[in-house]
Amino acid sequence: xxxxxxxxxxxxxxxxxxxxxxxxxxxxxxxxxxxxxxxxxxxxxxxxxxxxxxxxxxxxxxxxxxxxxxxxxxxxxxxxxxxxxxxxxxxxxxxxxxxxxxxxxxxxxxxxxxxxxxxxxxxxxxxxxxxxxxxxxxxxxxxxxxxxxxxxxxxxxxxxxxxxxxxxxxxxxxxxxxxxxxxxxxxxxxxxxxxxxxxxxxxxxxxxxxxxxxxxxxxxxxxxxxxxxxxxxxxxxxxxxxxxxxxxxxxxxxxxxxxxxxxxxxxxxxxxxxxxxxxxxxxxxxxxxxxxxxxxxxxxxxxxxxxxxxxxxxxxxxxxxxxxxxxxxxxxxxxxxxxxxxxxxxxxxxxxxxxxxxxxxxxxxxxxxxxxxxxxxxxxxxxxxxxxxxxxxxxxxxxxxxxxxxxxxxxxxxxxxxxxxxxxxxxxxxxxxxxxxxxxxxxxxxxxxxxxxxxxxxxxxxxxxxxxxxxxxxxxxxxxxxxxxxxxxxxxxxxxxxxxxxxxxxxxxxxxxxxxxxxxx
Ligand code: BG6
Numbered sequence: 001x002x003x004x005x006x007x008x009x010x011x012x013x014x015x016x017x018x019x020x021x022x023x024x025x026x027x028x029x030x031x032x033x034x035x036x037x038x039x040x041x042x043x044x045x046x047x048x049x050x051x052x053x054x055x056x057x058x059x060x061x062x063x064x065x066x067x068x069x070x071x072x073x074x075x076x077x078x079x080x081x082x083x084x085x086x087x088x089x090x091x092x093x094x095x096x097x098x099x100x101x102x103x104x105x106x107x108x109x110x111x112x113x114x115x116x117x118x119x120x121x122x123x124x125x126x127x128x129x130x131x132x133x134x135x136x137x138x139x140x141x142x143x144x145x146x147x148x149x150x151x152x153x154x155x156x157x158x159x160x161x162x163x164x165x166x167x168x169x170x171x172x173x174x175x176x177x178x179x180x181x182x183x184x185x186x187x188x189x190x191x192x193x194x195x196x197x198x199x200x201x202x203x204x205x206x207x208x209x210x211x212x213x214x215x216x217x218x219x220x221x222x223x224x225x226x227x228x229x230x231x232x233x234x235x236x237x238x239x240x241x242x243x244x245x246x247x248x249x250x251x252x253x254x255x256x257x258x259x260x261x262x263x264x265x266x267x268x269x270x271x272x273x274x275x276x277x278x279x280x281x282x283x284x285x286x287x288x289x290x291x292x293x294x295x296x297x298x299x300x301x302x303x304x305x306x307x308x309x310x311x312x313x314x315x316x317x318x319x320x321x322x323x324x325x326x327x328x329x330x331x332x333x334x335x336x337x338x339x340x341x342x343x344x345x346x347x348x349x350x351x352x353x354x355x356x357x358x359x360x361x362x363x364x365x366x367x368x369x370x371x372x373x374x375x376x377x378x379x380x381x382x383x384x385x386x387x388x389x390x391x392x393x394x395x396x397x398x399x400x401x402x403x404x405x406x407x408x409x410x411x412x413x414x415x416x417x418x419x420x421x422x423x424x425x426x427x428x429x430x431x432x433x434x435x436x437x438x439x440x441x442x443x444x445x446x447x448x449x450x451x452x453x454x455x456x457x458x459x460x461x462x463x464x465x466x467x468x469x470x471x472x473x474x475x476x477x478x479x480x481x482x483x484x485x486x487x488x489x490x491x492x493x494x495x496x497x498x499x500x501x502x503x504x505x506x507x508x509x510x511x512x513x514x515x516x517x518x519x520x521x
Contacts, residue, residue: 036069036466037178039145040136042129044160045152046076046087046115050185052094055151056113058458060095063109064102065453067463071140076115077129087115120156126167133169147465149183157184158201165205172210183212183465186277187268188474191490192483199476212465213474217278219460222416222446224472226285226387227299229414229422237290239391241366246409247520249373249388250282253380255332257508258354262345269352270324271490274376277474280307280482283372286387287362296470300478307481311361315492323504323515324493325355327379330508337379337508351499354378355506357516358489373520379508385416402435420446 041059043051062068076087088110095101116132119125137144148164150157161182164170172180182202189195202211217223230236239245252274258265265273284303291298313321329339341348355377362372391410397403407427415421422444430436447454455463464472493502504513 034467036463037145038069038071038140038142039147039466040073040075040133040140040142041147041149041462041466042075042077042133043149043151044077044118045150045156047078047080047082047090048151050151051076052091053098054458055149055462056091057095057098057100058456058462060106060109061100061456062459062463064100064105065455065459067455067459069466071142072112073136073140073142074113075133075136076113077118079117079119081117082115084113084115088113120152120160120163123163123166126163126169130167130169143178145178145180147181147183150185154185154187158198161202161205170205170210179210179468180206181210181212181465181468182206183214183461185214187272188213188479189483190267190272192480192487195479195483199479208476209468209470211476212461212470213476213479214461215277215281215472215474216457216461218281218472219455219457219464220416221454222414222420223282223285225446226282226414227294231290240389242368242370244391245370246390246392247371247373248286248390249375250279250286250386251374251388252278252282252376252385253383253511254376254378255380255383255509257327257337257379258340258343258346260344262343266346266350266352270354270356270376270378271486271493275356275358275374276482276486279374279376280478281474282387283360283374284478286389287367287372289366296473297475299471300475304475304478304481306362307478307485309362309364309367310481310485311363312485313358313489315488318489318492318502319515321359321519322489322493323355323357323513323519324353324502325377325504325506325513326350326352327354327377327508328505330379330510332379332381332509339508340379351503353493353503355380355512357512357519359519375512375516377506377512381509381511383417387414387416388412389414399435399437403437407437408439422446 043055045051056074059068059074076082076091082090091113092101092106092110095106114136116129118129133146136142137146146169148169150160152160161170164182170180170182172178184202189198230240281303284306287306288302289305291302327340329342330337340346340352340354341350346352355375357373357375360372360374361367361369389412391412393409394407397405397407399407408425410427411425413421413423413425415423423441425439425441427437428440430438461472464470493499496502504515506513
């Protein structure tokens with residue numbers, strides 16, 4: 001940190017003694033049962049996109065909904081040389097762009113924002129950060145509690161965790177401070193070995209209970225609702241198995257392309273970007289057994305059991321289980337969009353998949369023989385995220401003389417986006433003298449009869465992290481089991497002789513490569 005910035009920071013601390021942020025509003029929030037304890041959230045990488053687009057808007061919204069602790073401070077840290085007032089201005093502009101700026105509330109909220117520049121490679125810079133944190137803590141009474149949110153490129157995770165540790169910033173308790181947590185965004189490595197390596201580096205200074213690995217899908221209300229729906233109702237669980245279910249489709253389709261993330265996406269592709277995390281979490285929530293208690297570790301134990309049952313793909317018959325695609329030019333909502341290879345920053349010969357569909361089997365009593373089709377892709381016709389439970393047909397049709405053997409089977413859809421809903425399709429008789437069946441759908445819309453505040457995914461994960469609740473975060477064993485499943489597939493796809501054969505082009509605005517139909521046979 002340069003000297004003027006440092007002084008500016010200290011001046012802010014001194015001033016703050018007289019202008020302490022008054023975030024004290026009565027705690028009647030139904031967001032949580034308890035108010036989180038006072039703390040400082042340190043955003044490492046505060047000059048980046050994630051901070052202004054997601055983290056600060058989420059914290060501001062939590063403040064508007066009375067979900068923040070009191071006192072509460074935000075310390076932005078990054079390489080960019082900014083003063084605290086400049087940082088506040090930047091964040092104010094960011095809130096304007098997401099349209100949630102409330103000027104009078106901003107005045108109060110912004111007084112809890114500070115900035116401190118750091119050099120990621122310089123241990124003394126982290127020592128200065130530690131000193132500054134001590135000052136802020138002393139002035140504001142945040143009880144030494146702190147959260148380090150790594151909003152930095154994954155290549156900096158290891159070294160930053162090390163620097164924090166060496167500056168003594170990961171230590172908890174013993175009067176110096178109470179709790180310390182570190183939040184890590186995906187990707188957690190790019191294969192099994194690198195995931196283990198990252199984890200070992202984090203564990204050199206932080207213990208598992210201090211590490212929060214984010215997956216924003218877990219914080220979506222409708223994703224959380226999967227467990228409520230399955231385990232707070234007695235009627236679904238008895239039929240939630242191979243006896244009644246023909247197959248399950250989990251889809252996360254997007255109409256957006258790679259946007260401004262070429263550098264990251266070229267390295268990741270759809271399998272690392274969506275499957276290693278979001279798709280695996282939805283699979284686990286759909287397929288797991290009921291835990292004995294709704295508690296973070298018991299829920300995560302059950303998820304891990306699902307990951308252990310995933311049948312490895314036969315790498316000599318990859319195409320029988322996996323379809324990979326890459327978008328070509330096309331039209332979405334009447335607008336022409338370019339091919340992936342023509343997007344800015346993308347290699348014109350890129351072999352990165354932007355679409356994947358995989359057929360997964362779980363080798364256990366409940367699911368033996370039931371295919372789970374997981375599909376995700378960019379530049380598809382529309383954005384839709386849903387789980388479809390396709391039940392089997394009736395075992396015998398008494399209407400066969402009139403209607404033939406086949407009667408459309410029941411289907412249950414758990415809609416996550418855009419329709420947050422649950423729909424059950426079943427057969428009824430058409431009114432009239434003739435025997436005619438029709439499929440009808442019973443819909444429940446998630447926000448029906450609810451008028452309270454709705455938290456977006458980032459608000460929810462930040463709140464849970466402040467409360468120390470790991471329910472919506474990955475545990476390392478789950479991360480490693482999913483990588484154990486995916487790494488051989490990635491290896492085969494990325495090293496096999498004719499990579500281009502595996503990668504099928506599809507027109508933007510369609511539902512992906514035609515070969516997906518063969519996979520579902
Ligand atoms: C992110 C991926 O994790 O999830 C993106 O990196 C993807 O590529 C996004 O677009 C989808 O999230 P959501 O909440 O819009 O479905």
